[in-house]
Amino acid sequence: MGYQSVYDRSMRDPATFWAEAAELIDWDRPWERVLDDTNPPFYRWFSGGRLNTCYNAVDRHVRAGRGDQPAIIHDSPVTNSKTVITYAELQEQTARFAGALQALGVEQGDRVILYMPMVPEAVVAMLGCARIGAIHSVVFGGFSSRELATRIDDAKPRVMVAGSCGIEPNRVVHYKPLLDAAIDLAEHKPAHCLILQRPQEPGTLIEGRDRSWTEALAAAEPADCVSVAATDPLYILYTSGTTGQPKGVVRDTGGHAVAMAWSMANVYNVEPGEVFWAASDVGWVVGHSYIVYAPLLAGCTTVLYEGKPVGTPDAGAFWRVIQEHRVSVLFTAPTAFRAIKREDPNGEHLKRYDLGGFRALFLAGERCDPDTLNWAEKMLGVPVIDHWWQTETGWAIAANCLGIEPLPIKPGSPTRAVPGYDIQVLDDMGEAVKLGDIGRIMLRLPLPPGCLPTLWGNDARFVQSYLSAQPGYYLTGDAGYLDEDGYLFVMSRIDDVINVAGHRLSTGSMEGVLAAHPDVAECAVIGAADPLKGELPLGLVVLKSGVTRERSAIVKDLVAMVRDEIGPVAAFKTVAIVERLPKTRSGKILRGTMKAIADGKDYRLPATIDDPAILDEIASALAAIGYARRA
Ligand code: COA
Ligand code: AMP
Numbered sequence: 001m002g003y004q005s006v007y008d009r010s011m012r013d014p015a016t017f018w019a020e021a022a023e024l025i026d027w028d029r030p031w032e033r034v035l036d037d038t039n040p041p042f043y044r045w046f047s048g049g050r051l052n053t054c055y056n057a058v059d060r061h062v063r064a065g066r067g068d069q070p071a072i073i074h075d076s077p078v079t080n081s082k083t084v085i086t087y088a089e090l091q092e093q094t095a096r097f098a099g100a101l102q103a104l105g106v107e108q109g110d111r112v113i114l115y116m117p118m119v120p121e122a123v124v125a126m127l128g129c130a131r132i133g134a135i136h137s138v139v140f141g142g143f144s145s146r147e148l149a150t151r152i153d154d155a156k157p158r159v160m161v162a163g164s165c166g167i168e169p170n171r172v173v174h175y176k177p178l179l180d181a182a183i184d185l186a187e188h189k190p191a192h193c194l195i196l197q198r199p200q201e202p203g204t205l206i207e208g209r210d211r212s213w214t215e216a217l218a219a220a221e222p223a224d225c226v227s228v229a230a231t232d233p234l235y236i237l238y239t240s241g242t243t244g245q246p247k248g249v250v251r252d253t254g255g256h257a258v259a260m261a262w263s264m265a266n267v268y269n270v271e272p273g274e275v276f277w278a279a280s281d282v283g284w285v286v287g288h289s290y291i292v293y294a295p296l297l298a299g300c301t302t303v304l305y306e307g308k309p310v311g312t313p314d315a316g317a318f319w320r321v322i323q324e325h326r327v328s329v330l331f332t333a334p335t336a337f338r339a340i341k342r343e344d345p346n347g348e349h350l351k352r353y354d355l356g357g358f359r360a361l362f363l364a365g366e367r368c369d370p371d372t373l374n375w376a377e378k379m380l381g382v383p384v385i386d387h388w389w390q391t392e393t394g395w396a397i398a399a400n401c402l403g404i405e406p407l408p409i410k411p412g413s414p415t416r417a418v419p420g421y422d423i424q425v426l427d428d429m430g431e432a433v434k435l436g437d438i439g440r441i442m443l444r445l446p447l448p449p450g451c452l453p454t455l456w457g458n459d460a461r462f463v464q465s466y467l468s469a470q471p472g473y474y475l476t477g478d479a480g481y482l483d484e485d486g487y488l489f490v491m492s493r494i495d496d497v498i499n500v501a502g503h504r505l506s507t508g509s510m511e512g513v514l515a516a517h518p519d520v521a522e523c524a525v526i527g528a529a530d531p532l533k534g535e536l537p538l539g540l541v542v543l544k545s546g547v548t549r550e551r552s553a554i555v556k557d558l559v560a561m562v563r564d565e566i567g568p569v570a571a572f573k574t575v576a577i578v579e580r581l582p583k584t585r586s587g588k589i590l591r592g593t594m595k596a597i598a599d600g601k602d603y604r605l606p607a608t609i610d611d612p613a614i615l616d617e618i619a620s621a622l623a624a625i626g627y628a629r630r631a
Contacts, residue, residue: 010419043446045255076306095222097128108133140283142569148182164203176203230254244509248456259450269403272299316349333365333502365502370411388414420448498527600628
């Protein structure tokens with residue numbers, strides 16, 4: 001069946017469509033309703049059904065004879081090690097880890113926060129939580145103690161699981177002290193911490209509270225999989241919103257398992273037993289879905305790569321991993337390919353490797369510029385598929401579904417709606433815009449299985465953030481257009497979220513940090529275009545009158561504060577000190593206009609600006625630190 005007929009079926013009769021897809025999963029009890037629409041705008045999938053995600057991702061494969069197949073290949077150039085874990089070993093380890101959690105008092109429905117580097121134990125911990133119905137929340141290692149503390153206070157975990165350290169190419173990341181500081185900052189105090197002691201920098205354990213991973217697992221009784229409701233939460237993953245308070249995206253159990261398994265076959269065209277590699281981090285949604293859950297639910301081998309696209313040791317690292325582990329499909333962010341292209345524009349490293357079995361490259365996480373897509377295609381000689389999604393959906397909204405029917409590629413477009421998603425581009429009044437015109441990209445409800453049912457503990461914020469702009473629709477926060485062939489073009493965000501190297505960050509939270517500096521009167525943070533990372537945050541700061549401190553010292557403080565309070569991942573390094581900020585007469589800071597100036601783009605003088613001369617001042621301040629202006 002071709003793409004169009006599969007898509008049409010998913011729209012015409014979603015219940016039958018997803019009930020068929022649900023056969024990819026082993027259920028302990030069948031559902032009563034495929035799509036439960038009794039409480040709009042909240043929709044639930046497979047209500048009444050029961051299953052266990054860890055059982056589906058691990059145990060059933062062992063039963064079916066895949067026990068000796070590698071489940072995880074950990075390839076770590078930063079520690080110079082490679083480890084293979086089979087499905088049988090993964091079953092043993094997750095059962096022990098789950099037992100260790102139970103010994104620490106963790107019960108079904110309890111939250112467990114993970115602050116882990118890219119090691120197999122991170123996957124074991126996620127699956128181990130799922131095994132006993134505990135809800136994990138992984139916090140990316142590049143976030144600071146303060147960000148971790150915010151998440152601790154929202155999720156209120158019983159137990160924290162952390163690595164003692166992370167290894168970045170240029171330094172060791174001191175996770176254990178960061179964890180201790182976060183618990184000090186948080187109001188909620190987790191009862192216990194389980195610490196994976198890494199030889200590169202073991203942490204100091206706090207007696208009574210902390211236990212070492214090795215000892216806890218050695219003492220634990222292996223725990224079996226418990227049956228949970230399809231609508232029970234599997235995990236919470238925090239993501240940046242417009243305000244400084246991150247949103248706890250909830251993922252349910254049944255819909256997620258079905259969407260993950262279906263997407264492996266239909267979007268990525270990968271079969272059980274093949275090697276799938278998502279070069280991301282378990283702290284992001286790409287890591288949750290395509291390092292951990294989807295490949296394992298599908299019985300594939302997943303590659304867990306603790307390294308970078310360049311510098312570990314060179315721009316041939318990705319080709320080495322693909323050759324050595326016989327990767328069929330790679331998924332990463334465009335920024336990784338921009339980094340490789342910058343170091344090795346002619347693909348000299350590629351000549352050293354044989355990528356024989358490699359079939360396709362998928363890119364997501366940020367807009368994929370046509371240059372990068374064309375370059376990757378030319379170098380690799382395989383389809384390069386841009387696809388668009390977000391933490392909230394958990395899997396692709398628009399893609400070229402290679403497992404259904406490959407469609408012609410249009411660089412700059414993630415192709416067409418994935419079956420299950422009804423993409424509409426609307427204006428501010430809720431009317432569909434003309435083909436080719438930019439508007440707000442919205443999804444008609446209900447969202448397909450796998451997408452967020454709500455925000456953790458906050459139904460009201462879920463409705464207000466996503467469902468209130470236009471009744472009956474989900475607001476993606478992205479703007480773009482559809483062309484005459486139904487291809488989607490995602491152009492920008494409509495809120496204060498920026499995308500730095502595929503990482504989603506809130507400018508509002510950075511502004512909150514800058515505003516707390518005693519010398520700062522007013523500030524704004526914008527995402528300025530960057531050839532490598534897509535966007536980089538740029539701070540514009542007005543000092544309080546009478547401040548006499550050296551400006552360079554203030555800038556240094558501000559950079560250090562953002563690094564300390566949000567984390568190195570924000571890559572906040574540049575601040576312009578200006579006399580005033582441009583505003584509308586009603587006092588709204590003109591961030592969009594300042595971004596256009598920083599990016600050297602033409603802009604229209606906003607009709608409501610209180611004093612246009614300020615824009616010239618901003619332009620000269622930005623020119624002085626290397627930003628361009630043409631308008
Ligand atoms: N723990 C602690 N710190 C981390 C971290 C982690 N897990 N991951 C990154 N950081 C730190 C880095 O060390 C760096 O700190 P620095 O300022 O001291 O150098 C900072 O956060 C920014 O890191 P990163 O975004 O990785 O930038 P980079 O300049 O080191 O590397 C790329 C640039 C393009 C190579 C890199 O961004 C990359 O590989 N991106 C792939 C995209 C990706 O994985 N996206 C995820 C969504 S699919
Ligand atoms: P995250 O929730 O961190 O995955 O970030 C999701 C956001 O990244 C989306 O809302 C988009 O703004 C952006 N994004 C992700 N994939 C793409 C893509 N293929 N094209 C354009 N933007 C993308």
